[in-house]
Amino acid sequence: MSVDAAELNEKLHRKDIRDRWFLSAPALILIGVASVGPLLIVLLYSFLAPGNYGDVKWAFSTDGWFNVFFSRDIFDDTVSLADAHFTIFWRSIRLALATTVLCLIFGFPTAYFIATRPPQNRSIWLFLITIPFWTNMLIRAFAIQEVIRGEGLINTLLIKLGIIQAPIQMLFTDFAILLGMTYVHLPLMVLPLYASLEKLDFRLIEAAYDLYASRFNVLMKVIVPLVKPGIIAGSILVFIPALSSYVIPRVLGGGKNLMIGNLIELQFGQGRNWPLGAALSVTLVVIVLFAMLYYVRNAGKSGGSAHG
Amino acid sequence: MDQSSATASHGGAIGMHGIKKWFGNFQAVNDVSLEIRSNEFFTLLGPSGCGKTTLLRMIAGFELPSEGSIRLDGAEIAHLMPNQRPVNTVFQNYALFPHLTVAENIGFGLKMLGKPKAEIEAVVAEMLKLVHLEARGNNLVTQLSGGQQQRVALARALAPRPKVLLLDEPLSALDLKLRKSMQIELKRLQAETGITFVFVTHDQEEALTMSDRIAVMSQGEVRQVGAPWEIYDRPAERFVADFIGETNFIDVDVVSVGTDRALVRLPSGAEIPATFPAGTQPSGKVTIVIRPEHASATASAATAPLSGTIHDIVYLGTDTHLHVRLADGSSFMIRLQNARSGPCGYSVGEEIGIEISDDVAQILRD
Numbered sequence: 001m002s003v004d005a006a007e008l009n010e011k012l013h014r015k016d017i018r019d020r021w022f023l024s025a026p027a028l029i030l031i032g033v034a035s036v037g038p039l040l041i042v043l044l045y046s047f048l049a050p051g052n053y054g055d056v057k058w059a060f061s062t063d064g065w066f067n068v069f070f071s072r073d074i075f076d077d078t079v080s081l082a083d084a085h086f087t088i089f090w091r092s093i094r095l096a097l098a099t100t101v102l103c104l105i106f107g108f109p110t111a112y113f114i115a116t117r118p119p120q121n122r123s124i125w126l127f128l129i130t131i132p133f134w135t136n137m138l139i140r141a142f143a144i145q146e147v148i149r150g151e152g153l154i155n156t157l158l159i160k161l162g163i164i165q166a167p168i169q170m171l172f173t174d175f176a177i178l179l180g181m182t183y184v185h186l187p188l189m190v191l192p193l194y195a196s197l198e199k200l201d202f203r204l205i206e207a208a209y210d211l212y213a214s215r216f217n218v219l220m221k222v223i224v225p226l227v228k229p230g231i232i233a234g235s236i237l238v239f240i241p242a243l244s245s246y247v248i249p250r251v252l253g254g255g256k257n258l259m260i261g262n263l264i265e266l267q268f269g270q271g272r273n274w275p276l277g278a279a280l281s282v283t284l285v286v287i288v289l290f291a292m293l294y295y296v297r298n299a300g301k302s303g304g305s306a307h308g
Numbered sequence: 309m310d311q312s313s314a315t316a317s318h319g320g321a322i323g324m325h326g327i328k329k330w331f332g333n334f335q336a337v338n339d340v341s342l343e344i345r346s347n348e349f350f351t352l353l354g355p356s357g358c359g360k361t362t363l364l365r366m367i368a369g370f371e372l373p374s375e376g377s378i379r380l381d382g383a384e385i386a387h388l389m390p391n392q393r394p395v396n397t398v399f400q401n402y403a404l405f406p407h408l409t410v411a412e413n414i415g416f417g418l419k420m421l422g423k424p425k426a427e428i429e430a431v432v433a434e435m436l437k438l439v440h441l442e443a444r445g446n447n448l449v450t451q452l453s454g455g456q457q458q459r460v461a462l463a464r465a466l467a468p469r470p471k472v473l474l475l476d477e478p479l480s481a482l483d484l485k486l487r488k489s490m491q492i493e494l495k496r497l498q499a500e501t502g503i504t505f506v507f508v509t510h511d512q513e514e515a516l517t518m519s520d521r522i523a524v525m526s527q528g529e530v531r532q533v534g535a536p537w538e539i540y541d542r543p544a545e546r547f548v549a550d551f552i553g554e555t556n557f558i559d560v561d562v563v564s565v566g567t568d569r570a571l572v573r574l575p576s577g578a579e580i581p582a583t584f585p586a587g588t589q590p591s592g593k594v595t596i597v598i599r600p601e602h603a604s605a606t607a608s609a610a611t612a613p614l615s616g617t618i619h620d621i622v623y624l625g626t627d628t629h630l631h632v633r634l635a636d637g638s639s640f641m642i643r644l645q646n647a648r649s650g651p652c653g654y655s656v657g658e659e660i661g662i663e664i665s666d667d668v669a670q671i672l673r674d
């Protein structure tokens with residue numbers, strides 16, 4: 001009797017697991033086709049030899065990976081570290097981090113503002129936040145260029161007002177890149193922050209004020225810990241695309257201020273070195289992976305870890 | 309801001325004068341004036357929506373009065389931010405910080421006041437003991453039961469030793485048994501700490517059990533303020549009499565008026581003395597109230613001040629209710645205490661007289 005029961009139980013259990021695999025199949029197929037597959041192809045290309053006019057030759061080669069880290073002198077074949085690559089990687093990480101912080105600084109008050117509006121008005125504000133998405137990023141980048149270039153809106157206005165005599169150089173600087181990247185990525189920070197803030201129980205804020213907390217402490221001791229999931233999600237959503245941006249640095253940074261995205265694009269375009277481009281892409285993925293692991297672990301550790 | 313005053317443990321008298329509060333066109337509080345004494349257990353009692361929470365929130369500082377002044381120990385506080393008032397709140401839903409432990413919740417106020425760590429730890433330990441949660445200090449509040457969360461909310465609000473503790477229906481989410489024991493617990497805490505408690509409830513029994521004084525509210529106004537016995541035995545108006553306990557209303561004529569008693573004539577022609585609210589001068593036709601337990605049944609219907617026919621008998625274990633139809637058609641209820649076991653000895657359809665105890669009738673303000 002009891003054996004039967006156990007058997008039945010196990011059958012049910014196995015069936016249960018089968019069903020779950022079956023149910024998650026669409027997601028697994030999608031992830032396989034759209035995410036893992038392309039990544040494997042890129043990985044494969046990074047170990048092939050470059051073709052003469054782009055593309056790859058089907059021959060195993062580690063030159064792609066070698067060129068990520070080292071450069072060989074064309075004349076005497078001496079090998080040195082690929083400083084240019086390291087500089088660009090480091091620049092990209094710095095700019096992406098700065099973008100994330102700026103998005104947080106501007107996005108938090110925005111999300112807080114929306115979350116504290118009457119419920120029937122919130123969707124209008126959210127709708128306004130998403131309007132920039134309607135326009136192609138390239139066009140938005142050129143629009144910013146128009147605003148900040150030498151004879152652009154800001155400089156013309158400042159000169160007319162007599163505040164400055166000569167135009168300020170803003171275009172083709174890191175400032176321009178940061179401005180553009182913050183502008184473009186801001187909604188990606190605002191939306192998850194809003195989702196967290198909307199769930200926040202505002203009576204807790206009253207409780208904190210009641211217990212003698214200053215405005216600053218209400219923010220740091222109550223609001224921030226409680227909306228941490230939103231902060232983490234928003235930061236990830238901004239940092240990853242910011243790190244691999246390519247349109248913004250191209251249009252607003254000019255030719256000299258490259259980021260990883262531009263470097264990779266160069267290898268698949270003018271550089272005609274697809275294996276190097278593929279190896280650089282994989283490197284970028286690895287950097288993002290480690291950055292995320294590090295961030296999520298540390299963000300989870302410092303208090304508030306038990307809060308969902 | 310002077311935060312040292314926020315932790316002083318004496319005083320705590322609140323004076324509200326001419327308080328009005330509008331939300332848009334809706335007036336939630338209408339001309340409330342109250343004097344709450346230091347170290348008092350004061351209850352705001354009234355049906356849902358009568359403005360109790362709004363009044364409490366104005367004392368806490370979450371709402372500004374549209375008009376009127378709020379004084380704490382004589383000093384105007386209506387303009388102060390909540391974090392500048394030596395007043396703490398036990399919220400209806402507790403509003404505990406879910407990301408903090410029990411001890412961190414309790415210590416939050418002292419930490420915000422910038423107290424040294426050692427002092428915070430000592431007070432938190434003391435508070436944990438006071439609310440019988442010694443073993444739970446390191447638990448997250450989300451791991452506690454409703455009753456335990458309630459006690460944490462209490463300890464958190466008491467820890468900074470406010471002058472006044474505001475409690476907004478703190479027991480309404482608890483089951484009956486827990487509620488009864490928490491009522492006793494709250495009384496004990498109030499006595500031990502000497503802090504003024506302003507307690508909000510819609511439960512008249514709870515108010516009568518716990519309070520030193522009660523303010524009965526209705527539609528944004530205070531209808532009557534007094535000790536529990538005054539509210540119960542000497543209701544000033546129909547709303548108060550009706551809201552608290554069960555009662556008989558009888559229309560009578562005023563015969564004569566003395567200093568604190570009037571003589572009134574019952575429909576039967578009998579005359580009995582009745583008290584009346586201070587500051588009124590009863591005359592002509594008035595309504596008196598007589599509580600069901602202040603009347604008793606007698607077989608001699610002819611000589612009793614009231615008489616009628618029993619039309620319903622309700623047995624309640626401790627009591628039996630006799631519903632009597634009077635000569636004028638109105639219904640009168642008598643509460644008999646079941647002092648002996650067995651049936652009450654009356655039957656439906658029986659003609660009885662109703663005796664009224666001495667000095668129990670109260671004339672209502674019109």
Ligand SMILES: Nc1ncnc2c1ncn2[C@@H]1O[C@H](COP(=O)(O)OP(=O)(O)O)[C@@H](O)[C@H]1O
Pocket residue numbers: 331334336354355356357358359360361362363
């Ligand atoms: N912020 C507000 N905006 C509009 N109306 C409110 C607000 N707060 C309370 N009210 C109204 O004021 C009245 C009194 O509310 P409240 O003080 O919460 O009553 P109680 O606590 O006695 O149940 C209610 O009718 C309520 O709808």
Ligand SMILES: [Mg+2]
Pocket residue numbers: 360361362476
């Ligand atoms: Mg209320």
